[in-house]
Amino acid sequence: MLGTCPPRRPAVIPLLIVEDDTALAELIATYLGRQGYAVTVIGRGDEALAAVQRLRPQLVVLDVMLPGLDGLQVCRQLRATQPSLPILMLTALDDSHDQVLGLEIGADDYVSKPCEPRVLLARIRTLLRRCQLVEAPADDRLTIGQLQLLPGERQVWWRDQLVELSSTEFNLLAILMRHAGEVLSRDQLIQQLRGIEFNGVDRSVDVAISKLRRRFEEHPGEARRIKTVWGKGYLLSRAEWD
Incomplete structure (x- = not known):
């Protein structure tokens, strides 16, 4: 009689944590390890780039205050060499300057310290879901004028x-393209991007919109392609991409 095949175990997802607070790093690593992640911890910012190249993590959790090289500098270096690598920054509680600056230089999300491991886990899961290559079929491309987005390859052609x-930026553009011609509020966009409700002060969507405009608008101040609808949200125009 033919035997049954054992169930396939889910692939272990490698994560890199760059955090010099040993107690916090161990707490986070232990908790995430129990959730099935393969976690590597390093305590210096100047070791982060080499660690990413060696370990090939699917996501980096990056503290702002680090010896050797601060987290903002690390984020800038990683974004230059790993444009699609998800980066989640740990910032001081209510430090909006670090939060906005981190988003401006390429971080995908942030969590304020002190953070609960389960909150960090939820943000990690949300960010990974948004960034998985299997998020959409390879042929489920989006085309508006001369703008084309390929979800399977996670490529954008303009x-x-x-x-x-x-x-x-990729995920936000995909959302806007799928809803081209519709006004999407900050709350709708934050829910889809970060899995949380808009708290009235979160700047992540505004920062990402600003960066997309710098990439696609000849004159970003005019905002013809990605428009602001005052008091309501943002709209990607169908008529301005030829």
Whole structure:
């Protein structure tokens, strides 16, 4: 009689944590390890780039205050060499300057310290879901004028040129393209991007919109392609991408 095949175990997802607070790093690593992640911890910012190249993590959790090289500098270096690598930053509680600056230089999300491991886990899961290559079939491409987005390859082409986007920029553009011609509120966009409700002060969507405009608008101040509808949200125009 033929035997049954054992169930396939889910692939272990490698994560890198860059955090110099040993107690916090161990707490997070132990908790995430119990959830099935393969976690590596390093305590210095100047070791992060080499660690990413060696370990090939699917997501990096990055503290702002680090010895050797601060987290904002690390984020800038990683984004230059790994444009699609999800980066989640740990910032001081209510430090909006670090939060906005981190988003401006390429972080995909942030969590304020001190953070509960289960909150961090929820943000990690949400970010990974948004960035998985299997998020959409390879042929489920979106085309508006000369703008084309290929979900399977996670590529964006504009006027026959490949455009490098961060994970957040790519995901936000995909949402806007799927709802082209519709006004989407900040709350709707944050729910889809980060899995949380808009708290009235979160700047992540505004920062990402600003970065997309710098990439696609000849004159970003005019915002013809990605429009602001005052008091309501944002709209991607169908008529301005030729």
